[in-house]
Amino acid sequence: MLTIGQLASYAGVTIRAVRHYHQVGLLREPERDHSGYRTYDAEAVVTLIRIRTLAEAGVPLGRVQELLDADPATFAEATRDIDRALRTQIRDLQEHRHRIAQLASGDSLAVPDEVADYLAMVRALGVPEMLIEAERDAWILIAARYPERISAFMADKVQQLEDPRTVRFYRLIGRLASDPEAEDEQLALEMADLLTEMFEAAAATGQLEQQELDMDDAGLVQLLDSMASGHRQIARVRELLADRGWTGWSRIERA
Structure with a gap:
């Protein structure tokens, strides 16, 4: 007759494993002998080896007994x-x-593959990483709210990158983002002029009306706008845009 340590050694498992198999009911726990010890016979060794073999093969413990029987x-x-x-x-x-x-x-966390691909294209323009991260965070929110629209959004964004004005926008805003506390009125004016030109073109082609359909959640728009609210230069650009008759940031509207 074998002690629990000898049983474990014969079967190639730990004593802790033997006790666990007792606890879950896979291996019968023998009665104690007159000395107060539990002893095991050959049948226990065979059963334990079969349990170990099934477990090592990936059989869930909850199904081991089913296979044993x-x-x-x-x-x-x-x-x-x-x-x-x-x-x-x-x-x-x-x-x-x-x-x-x-x-x-280096792909971004929690964004669809289409967004990660687009961000890589923006990164290739030389845009500062902090701006890439800010845009990534915005797309995380948009993808969570409109998962079914993200492919269409990205197709439109990729097409916009073919417009030199969009590339210039990214480079200008990259300069703005590089120093959040800077005050560069000429740079802000240049950005406001460019955006006004882009907004006028978008209005002429009906894109502004489409954005109201695409971004129809006012709460999300406010949340996205808040992500840029602490940037002094962005705030100045928005003031200049308001002077030109445009409001909003994530969703642009005529004042």
Whole structure:
């Protein structure tokens, strides 16, 4: 007869594992002998080895007893079912690894792939990283509110990058963002003039009306606008735009 330590050694497991299998009901716990010790026989060793083998094969402990008691046909069907579940887990883990690799390579957290691709295009223009991060955070909010529209939003944004005015906008706002406390009236005027030109063109083509349909959540618009509210130069640009008859930042409207 074997002590619990000898049983564990024969079966290739730890004493702690043996006690856990007792606790979950997989391995019968023998009565204590006259000396107060529990002793195990050969059958316990065989059962424990079978439990260990199934567990190491990936069988959930909740199904081990089912397989221990199963006839050959039931055992075969159960193992096929477990194999299918394991394949699903492997696919999920591979997807997790893919996402982690994307994050490690510099892709932004919590944004769809289309947004990450767009931000990479903006980054290639030489826009400061702090501005990239601010835009990323804005798109996190937009993607959470309008997940079904994000592909269309991104297609439109990519198309806008073909307009030299959009590229110039990013470069100007990059200069503004590089020093939040700076006061550069000429730069603010240049930005306001450019935006006025872009807004007039958007109004002429109906894009301003479309943005009201696309961004129809006033609460979200206010939340997005608040992200730029603490920037002195942006506040000055908005004042200049108001003088020219334009209000808003995330959603532009005629005053």
